[in-house]
Amino acid sequence: MKIRNILILIGCAIALTGASLWMGQQAYSWFPPQAAAESKLIDELFSFLVSLGTFIFLGVTGTVTYSIIFHRAGKYDTSDGPPIEGNITLEVVWTTIPILLVLWIATYSYNIYAEMAIQGPMEAMHIHTMASAHAATMESTTEPIEKIEVLAKQWAWVFRYPNQNVTSTELHLPVNRRISLALQSADVLHGFYIPAFRLKQDIVPKQTIDFEFTPIRPGKYRLRDSQFSGTYFAAMQTDVVVQSIEDYNHWLKTAATQKPTPANNQAANEYTQKIKGAFTSGYPTVIPAPPPLVNFPS
Numbered sequence: 001m002k003i004r005n006i007l008i009l010i011g012c013a014i015a016l017t018g019a020s021l022w023m024g025q026q027a028y029s030w031f032p033p034q035a036a037a038e039s040k041l042i043d044e045l046f047s048f049l050v051s052l053g054t055f056i057f058l059g060v061t062g063t064v065t066y067s068i069i070f071h072r073a074g075k076y077d078t079s080d081g082p083p084i085e086g087n088i089t090l091e092v093v094w095t096t097i098p099i100l101l102v103l104w105i106a107t108y109s110y111n112i113y114a115e116m117a118i119q120g121p122m123e124a125m126h127i128h129t130m131a132s133a134h135a136a137t138m139e140s141t142t143e144p145i146e147k148i149e150v151l152a153k154q155w156a157w158v159f160r161y162p163n164q165n166v167t168s169t170e171l172h173l174p175v176n177r178r179i180s181l182a183l184q185s186a187d188v189l190h191g192f193y194i195p196a197f198r199l200k201q202d203i204v205p206k207q208t209i210d211f212e213f214t215p216i217r218p219g220k221y222r223l224r225d226s227q228f229s230g231t232y233f234a235a236m237q238t239d240v241v242v243q244s245i246e247d248y249n250h251w252l253k254t255a256a257t258q259k260p261t262p263a264n265n266q267a268a269n270e271y272t273q274k275i276k277g278a279f280t281s282g283y284p285t286v287i288p289a290p291p292p293l294v295n296f297p298s
Ligand SMILES: [Cu+2]
Pocket: 152, 153, 155, 189, 190, 191, 225, 227, 228, 229, 233, 236
């Protein structure tokens, strides 16, 4: 190979790396704000995958484009190409590189899950203490607040704060504290999903799933159901309010003095409207659970 060609190749590789790293940095702006400590880890992983993906995409399309432009057969050339058969070195190289890449991605992802300590109910039960030690290093050292009970049903979210016996259809959380939830479903499979936290956990019927994370940014975020759970599944959303510990305690105290009232429930509203209205789809549906009775209806 000529010195000039080698220099051109090195130049291309440097440009490719630069473009990939730049793309990886852009990836951070494609997401909602990082409202939980875990979101930083997830975004780092995503940025890494975007860089890697960009490198492979531009590398492959660049090589193909180069061949199409510079190694084209002549217009009336109908002769066969050179008979190339097998190349051990090349085969070893193109097998080894993807294997190493996949191992790299797998290790990186696994480490991030270990650091988040949300590997699912089984792992949470067995190696929880080990994973928590990891997680503690990335968070402020505060004692966790009481375990909040989360009940998902068709189609409502109900949160219960056992110490004050407060129930709410809006999830209030103190900022910079380790949050511990006990997730339960009254009927079918639901999914606890807060995009701004980058957290998603299935809620399985007849199981209590422990789930931990740390919100780091005050504000109002959206909790959605990430598993299709029936007709009014799209209405199964609510607000997550992250506030200072003072505001949080104040909210708890105020809510505790309020008498339980039925919360506004979109699924129940839509269902009764459907009965009254002239239009019926003809499809049977599960009747929504009655609007939950809570101290703090959203
Ligand atoms: Cu659901």
